[in-house]
Amino acid sequence: MPFLAEKTFKIPNKDILSWIFDEQRHDVDKPIYIEAADPSQSISSRQAQSLIRKLIAGFRAHGVKPGDCVCIHSFNSIYYPILFLAIVGCGAVFAGTNPSYTPFELVHHFRTARVNFVITEPEMLAEVKNAAKETGIPSSEILIFDVQKQDVPSGFSSWSTLLTHGEEDWIRFDDEQLSKNTTAARLFSSGTTGLPKAAVLTHQTFVAQHTLSYEAEPPVMQIIRLCYLPMYHAAMVPLTHVSPLRAYFPTYIMRRFELEPFLSHVSRYHISELIVVPPVALAIIKTPSASKYSFENLKWVGCGAAPLALENQLALQKVLGPQTIVVQGWGMTETCCIAMRFVGHERDDTGSVGRPMYNLDLKLIDDEDQDITAYDTRGELCIRGPSIIPGYFDNPEANANSFTDDGYFKTGDIMYCSGSTKKWYIVDRKKELIKIRGFQVAPGEIEAVLLSHPQVLDAAVIGIRKPSEPDENEHPRAYVVRRPGPEGDAVNEELLKSYCSSRLAKFKEITGGIQFIDVMPRNPTGKILKRVLRDMAKTELSAGGPRI
Template sequence: MIFEPAERVLLPTKDLLSYIFDDPPYDQDKPIYIDTHNPSRTISCNEARKLIRRLIAGLRASGLRKGDCVLIHSFNDINYSILVLAIIGAGGIFTGSNPAYTSHELAHHIKSSESKFLITEPEILDPLTFAAAEVGIPDHHVWIFDNLGQPIPTKRQSWKELLSFGEEDWVRFDDLQTAKSTTAARLFSSGTTGLPKAVTITHHNLIAQHELVLGVNSRPYPLFTTFALDHQENYTLSDTGLQISRIIAVPVFHASAAPVTHISTLKAGNVAYMMRRFDLEGYLSTVERFDVTDLAMVPPIVIAILMSPLSQKRPFLRKVRLAACGAAPLDKDVQARFRSLMGDDSPFTQVWGMTETSCIATMFPFPEHDDTGSVGRLIPNLEAKLIDESGQNISAYNVRGELCVRGPTVTPGYYKNQEANAQSFDNEGWFKTGDIAYCDRETRKWYIVDRRKELIKVRGFQVAPPELEAVLLSHPQVIDAAVIGITIPGATTEFPRAYVEVCTGSARAVQGIDGWRQICWLNCEKSQRKDSQASLEEDAKKEVESGAIKPRL
């Protein structure tokens, strides 16, 4: 048995840029990308197309050839997507890195992606300079992304110099096999184990992600009435469809934000309010000021909003029409608390996906609600099966097993990493996600219950890290938490260790640590009296965010 999607649809076979820019069904002069810090900085579809064509000419004049990879090392910006699409349109391959990376991490990223050109901001140039020297990338292959008018360091070149070579068209094709075999991006993932790996994402993967997640899930938001005063001071009344808009606060180098930011925004004409970095007050005020309709969130943002007194003082989220959370499981009680901040009919649901699935793989279509902690149902065209520890198909409803997926959004594989590909794919093309899941027979909803090999054996009992994490996250002073298994010399059993990020200035005293220990002991009592011990460490934000502990989206 395999789990079939509820729907199958035909997909376009074009190149990515033709798919985006051929006959956009919206006003091409309206602002699409808007800077939240300075809303006068905007880019429309027509402006984006022209900038991309100019950058394509500049990249080619600077030596970029078909298949060359270009690294963008930057914070979020309205021009980030323009650079991404120009790289792809020129026949190149985009990869993005975390602005917080050290030179060592950047060197690994550059080597693994085989990047030949680099684009970075002045503030984070130094570690990239060391990494480039280690890898052997010449200075003239590095451009400074002075997107906010920052000074250009001596002997460095601005990315704007790429705009001085006229315009050239992007690489065009309309063939399914070409779309499937042409790489558009190398996004990074830890996979199920090991160091971050370059994931091959094709033109077809990205087109399928938009079509199957947003294209088939329209937002039939209700019409609202507007009043306008003409030059003769007469009022006119009209019905206008509510403009779909999003706030982009998570890093756009990552698969959790890249497809919707770089492709869906321009394809569908949905406004993207770009935050350089997440800050809570700016996030909430932007949502309220611009009547943002859709929120794509990760658990730390959800927790930050719930813990903030700001969200209790003003109804910032009452006009939001849809919110979804992914990247890691969210406790259903936390989900319900956040849902209470939104409008009465607005759903807040969970999604599931990975870099290897080009982002979302399961979801709830609008306007369905869920309060069970499910991550939704399979997107169209995506198949699933469950396997046991020996790799045997055990697919059946209400049975837990490792979730495997196959379909047009699934990566062809890790770039030049035969070992990882052999571990992650079977001979029928199924990708082994490493997530333990089950599908409910009655509702066809999927539930992610654990990660393969993350179960901690304590005196013969299996302790699931998500159970401990859920209790830790229920504490009002905990922002984020992750639990792993550790061994202690001389002991005959594993113990759980919690990495906890707390509010600034909280839980620094010994009694605070004891409090965290008590929470874990209570949870072990709650989990069928499984006996365990928790070793807690504060200020482990880097451990939690690195993906080594929670390697999901």
């Protein structure tokens, strides 16, 4: 029998904006979104609602129709959540992309999410124009997000022109089927394998995520947050674009992460809750300057995106002080961020990711997809509930492979539940994703670039950890079969790394090295045996093998 939800909580059926704004119980004139670098720049709930209504009118005047997909390609800003809610409010669909992406990567994302309009900063316009041209997006559908007071390039219009068409109301509903079936966002995930896919997040997904996180089990303190992770990231979309306005969580926003300003802001603005990823946790642990700052108001820190070694969790606890609870949680794009966590004042020194939220059913399966659900038994975690995505956009094959017959999403994480404490633990990963500084990198994405080189016959990519590095960061390592002949023989590691770097974002560089082999190990059906490659890598690294 599955681990069925022991507790349930009613999920509202309203559209996101009505649910946020129609029942606000806080002072609507207090700042909610604040620029961390300049706190005089802020947006209150009243201002947010007016801006959103103006943007909705502007989007409609610009030709955005319900169901169209609008992509934001920029760094963080206090106006980013406002744009998100306006996109959703006019019936369109939000997509966000990494501002470091190359045109090659943007083409894939624009096509996969079926993007119709793009809002981007002028510094990123060249890459967006190249990708837009290849995907059929007219230049007239690219608006400039000049929030840093940059010059607007000739031939393009500022996003602020959207604010000049009066105000219009958002699309409203209070209906369970509409809430379940109306898409609000297409967020990118690699799922368990393959190239990045567009996960469909509906109005219900977002409403359920917040309701189960903060209303079924209310926080025991006033939440004041610092947003420093990128706002397109699956963890940040619900946490920064939805929850602050619903529950009055003042949120200070950094344009991008820098360690010293980050530490200063946590101290200066009395940040009470932080979400961190392992690389940030390790940076805090390792920097001597952490001792210069006060963390007395920081009451709760949750680490996610990738497992944090227990010794590092305890080290972070020591740096921040006894007043701060440091715990881990678990979630993914497909669960609308968090799905397991610790609540209230509970502490943990075992490395657990906590317990599931209300309304979520869990089960464990073996390699044959057979139910093996039992305490203290390892298996692939499967999950279902109102905050779980209904599927991937326009990808029936991925949907067929990602869900069980009884509606559970197969996470690819190998976990178990302690029979004595009911805490959950991650022990392995079935899926192939490589975790790099909190980002997910699909091996297939790098493999596709390698295979596009005319002298590469076969390629496979795995994630490795370098023995010289004590952290949890992984590095992509490629195994390549060259075409026979002098031209193939001339292809070396440096050439292939350069080839990939020109087509992929910097964090996807093949920092684990490239190993040339004669034959790719495959099973009788042709599937690459990555287990064999991982064993090869362990042997090579332990022997001091190929340079990485």
